[in-house]
Amino acid sequence: MVAIPSRHKSLTLLAGVLLAQLLLLAVQIKRDSHGRLIRVWAITAVSPFERAGAFSFDKVRGVWRHYFALQTTSRENEALRIENDSLKVAIAQLQSKAAEADRLAELLSFRSSHKDVPMLGARVIGASAGTASRTVEIDRGERDGIRRDMAVITPDGAVGKVIEVSRDNAQVLLLTDKDGGAGAMLIESRIQSPVVGTGEPLLSMKYVANDDKVNVGERVVTSGMDKIFPRDIPVGAVLEIKPGTPFKTILLRPAAKLDRLEDVLVLLSRQALEFPRDLNAQSSEPNANSTAPATEVSVPKSPAPEKP
């Protein structure tokens, strides 16, 4: 046992007595929110060691997990990468489905607003292989009541006409084909003139005299004179006007999105359709991209009309 020098005995005794009384006080004093003071002191004294222990344990565990226990990480990474790829594909499919749903909703809306007009929804399943012609192939044919020279439209405007019909498919000549076209008229001046394809994305309006006033942006609709399209189906909007001899050279931007057709409507009769006026204005705006595959629209079939 360590001997305490006599001159320090009283000091040691003082320290001991004071400490004993401090502990006695701590046992009795109760802090409102922390309990008895002795408990506060005990926790205060112990918590640094507990904190240090927890910190050390976390560090050791972290080192173990991040440096030693990595056998399965590579496999998990590979599995996650595969899952990520498949999820990307799924997202792309869902986006495509969403775009398709929007498109079909538009078609259905158009169809339901013209219930009295017999028309048939069709899906574009192919396009012309070369650049010399502008045609598309649809998944409706003779069996569905499709006949030659039936008008094909979208809710945006005129598309073209049926030129070949097989049992289950039909070929549509677009307005933009060099042999394509439609009887048309300027909506404001009511000047009638055929619109023909140029083999390019734009249409050309022929036989408008230099004296006739035509404005850029003026809308052009079908006139019904070609015996194929009913009247007042949007054809396009005037994009450019050049004076010529003896007729103006007028270029039109097609109302329908002819370069990205996916779903179309085949008119089974030449009954007139009403297009909203603002739709014509929208059709002259640049079109949104859409790469989704087309699906069939549940449009009720009607008996094929007689050929005009």
Add this chain to the structure above:
Amino acid sequence: MNDTYELRSGDTHIEVHRFFPGAVAGVAIVTLILQASFPVYIPKLDIVDLPLLITVYFGLSRRNPSTGLLLGMVIGLAQDALSGPTVPLGFYGIAKTVIGYLASSIGARLDTEHPAARFSLTAGFFVLHQAILNLILRLLMAQPEPWFNVHLAIAAGVNAVLGTFLYIALDRLRRSS
């Protein structure tokens, strides 16, 4: 414990006093009873701390730090016990333990028989005693009190005056050499 003897510290000769048997215990008990009683009848006398005066007196007289701190502890704890449930045991005990130790230590080095020295020391010990109590209140009990005010100064003076006369009376309990 019944004789007076001299404590030699260098060239200084300081008397260590002895008291009649039971004098210390008897005085302490009477003082505690008085301390617990007279504020009931004379409330203004609550500024007087008789147990402190007794602790200081016996510390200065006995001049043994161990005895002084133990006596201070006992008197202080007894005062705590008589002070009701709001005063925790050890509150006065700690303060009077320190005072008993310091009084004994100072008494062993200085001659504290002169009334002026007794007056000064008593006033100083009273202030120190209150400072220790205030420290306990602040640190342990979260009850901050002002460190100094006029009331404390008056109380220190009153206790010092009373102590000076009380010590003369208590000197009669000393055994003659």
